[in-house]
Amino acid sequence: MASGRPVRWHIAVFLAPAVAVYTALMIIPLFGTLAQSLFNVDGTGQRVFVGLQNFARLFGEALWSRQFWNALGNNAWFFVIHMLVQNPVGVALAALLSSPKLRMAAFYRTAIFIPTILSFVIVGFVWKLILNPNWGIAKGLMGLVGLDGFFVPWLGKEDYALTTLALVSVWQFVGIPMMLIYAALLSIPDEVLEAAEMDGISGWSQFWKIKLPLILPSIGIISILTFVGNFNAFDLIYVTQGALAGPDFSTDILGTFLYRTFFGFQLQLGDPYMGSAIAGAMFGIILIGVSAYLFGIQTRLRRYQF
Incomplete structure (x- = not known):
């Protein structure tokens, strides 16, 4: 046998x-x-x-399409802020904390990572208090360094509210890309780094020429996780600005638009069928983004892996 x-x-x-x-x-x-x-x-x-009539209404009728495209545009900006701020800062922090010359590196890693385990409710409420123009401490702290003239009620201004909340989200979650990149840096074989030092490549030059190309697959994974997380975002906007995502829907994203439509809010009655259409559109957007990464980007980054 x-x-x-x-x-x-x-x-x-x-x-x-x-x-x-x-x-x-x-x-x-x-x-x-x-x-x-x-x-x-x-x-x-x-x-x-x-x-597909519900999707035709969502994309074609002015009542629905205006809200949808506004929410989608805000969601895209929310994602861009994370890509331009959170992930580069996370990579920079990981590079600094991976230096063997840095003292108390474990303390710094823990301090930066702690906000990621906090509840959205706590984070949103605390930052609303900090940024409150009447009793918040933000204006006083800016006054200590002579910048109180630049203070504005950021959460109450249409031009600033969404960017402010995106930066709050960056503050909360920058520890995740930091730890993932930190782990990727530690996985680089010592032989590679020793060979680079023998060639006279050290310090930041070593990071840009040797380490960064080797951690590109990890940066790609972080980018697609950021994309999925941002286009599923809901909690922080809801906690700080409510379901109406004020002021004047300037912080409205797909998650809050879906919530208002599906469950209803104040005088708006819930419509589970149109809400499901919005959820289907969100799923399609995320599916397209993930597929583009898997088939268009990941295959190009694979050659850097050991």
């Missing part, structure tokens, strides 16, 4: 609970939401199949 490769049943056994929970909490609701987006109610209140 020919001996074949043993069947590793233990892998399926260990994965089964996680797969079952993920399927029940994520996969089934996802397909249920996508299916619901294809239905609506008629004049008699009966549920009827309408195909």
Whole structure:
């Protein structure tokens, strides 16, 4: 009897609970939401199949499309702020903290990472107090360095509110890219670094020429995680600005738009069918972004991996 490769049943056994929970909490609701987006109610209140009509209303009717494109544009800006500020700062912090000459590096890593484990409610409430123009400490702190003339009620100004909240989110989550890049830097073989030092490449020159190309796959992973997280964002905006995402919807993103539509808010009645269409559009946007990364970028970065 020919001996074949043993069947590793233990892998399926260990994965089964996680797969079952993920399927029940994520996969089934996802397909249920996508299916619901294809239905609506008629004049008699009966549920009827309408195909892509809800999506046509979302993208074509002024009542819906104006809100959708506003929320999508705000979401894109929210993501750009994270890409331009959070991830470069996280890479820079990781490079600094990975230096063997830095003392108390463990303390700094812990201090920077702590905000990531805080609740959105706590973060939003505390920053609302800090930035409050009446009793917040931001104006006083700026006055200590002679910058009180530049203080404005950032959360109350349409031109500043979204950028301010994006920077608050950066402050909370910069520890995640920092730790991921820090781990990637530690995984670089010592032989590579020693060879670079023998060639006279050290310090920041070594980081730019040797380390940065080797951690590009990790930076790519962080970028796509940032994309998915930002286009699923909801909590911070809701806590600080409410479901109406004021002032005048200037901080409205897809998450808050979905919440108002699906569950209703104040005088707006909930519409689960249009809400499902918005959720389907969000899923499509995220799917396109992730697919573009997996098939267009990750294959190019793979050559840097060991």
